[in-house]
């Protein structure tokens with residue numbers, strides 16, 4: 243039986259105040275329920291760094307796993323790697339990051355705040371003054387020292403993107419896997435950028451996670467594969483529950499393109515502050531392989547033994563942010579409705595992304611119920627991420643699970659002791675059905691996509 247009334251309406255139709263409210267509610271929920279905490283709060287925090295709590299770590303893993311599954315596991319033309327975060331500075335020399343990975347920095351002469359010039363239109367967002375310094379190039383890479391002596395020879399950088407790991411391992415992957423273009427190398431991992439103005443919760447932070455893939459193709463097939471990956475990547479977000487009216491593809495104008503790019507498009511999400519980037523998809527041509535070949539002296543090319551052809555592949559790169567994407571999924575899933583005349587907040591997360599797929603709830607802490615509930619927990623734990631909660635009234639526990647997006651609750655009550663059956667309750671509709679414990683796994687398999 244369902245007893246719900248939606249109140250929030252279509253996303254994005256609520257005006258600026260509603261959207262501001264939405265952002266605040268999501269941030270608040272994240273903190274209150276253990277998704278994302280400001281880092282080092284006991285020391286007053288550390289600006290714009292965040293820690294992922296017990297529920298956040300589960301959801302972030304799910305986001306990364308779904309990406310890996312679609313980009314690597316479900317394909318025979320893409321392999322994965324996990325490259326070092328600290329590596330040779332030559333990588334950043336060749337890629338152009340040392341010279342060019344900069345943002346234009348301005349100081350406000352009035353209040354002394356610092357800003358990214360391209361984001362503020364000549365006015366200090368803090369005090370409103372127009373008295374700003376001339377922009378100067380600020381390199382976003384974090385510099386550190388590898389080894390005990392702080393001298394130039396040991397300077398190293400925390401990687402500002404994962405992509406270069408794929409280019410510098412191109413030959414090794416080619417030789418060890420015997421792949422031939424078109425084929426891809428994928429990686430998920432942390433990247434670091436000394437952002438001038440980290441902001442909007444985990445949208446822009448100095449430490450974040452990326453999910454990137456470099457797809458190597460014959461040069462004359464670049465455009466075709468670029469378009470192919472635009473389609474694949476849009477489909478991934480839609481499949482996992484981003485509503486079509488909050489997602490769009492924005493092609494870069496020719497004057498917006500990076501120097502190496504023959505075409506770039508951003509997957510954008512309608513955030514509470516407007517449209518903004520989730521992922522960039524670019525045809526990077528042969529720029530990176532040629533740059534690394536020039537500096538390293540290695541031939542980074544593909545030799546086709548059958549045809550005797552030798553060429554430097556073009557690269558199509560879908561580059562997404564895991565932490566930023568998780569935030570978009572949270573915003574898209576947040577909803578409020580009424581159940582039996584009572585307001586409830588819920589996350590309508592796709593079950594594949596939810597921290598827990600199932601919660602097992604004994605109706606009371608009664609000594610006879612808990613062992614049966616534990617037996618049910620033991621049945622489900624090997625298959626799904628399962629919460630077990632015995633405290634508070636059953637109604638309050640359902641609300642808690644709704645609020646963190648758990649799609650199914652399994653309740654063990656006194657009747658269960660007699661009939662060996664449990665109640666399965668659905669998050670979105672609140673519908674309940676009675677299911678024999680013997681058939682529970684099969685029932686849940688039918689409701690939870692693989």
Ligand code: ATP
Nearest residue numbers: 437445446447450452519520521522561562563566
């Ligand atoms: P922006 O213009 O927003 O600074 P970018 O275009 O430089 O980002 P890319 O270098 O294309 O970003 O990085 C690919 C993806 O990595 C981005 O689409 C985003 O999802 C993620 N990302 C980049 N920088 C950050 C950051 N500071 N915090 C969180 N995620 C980030």
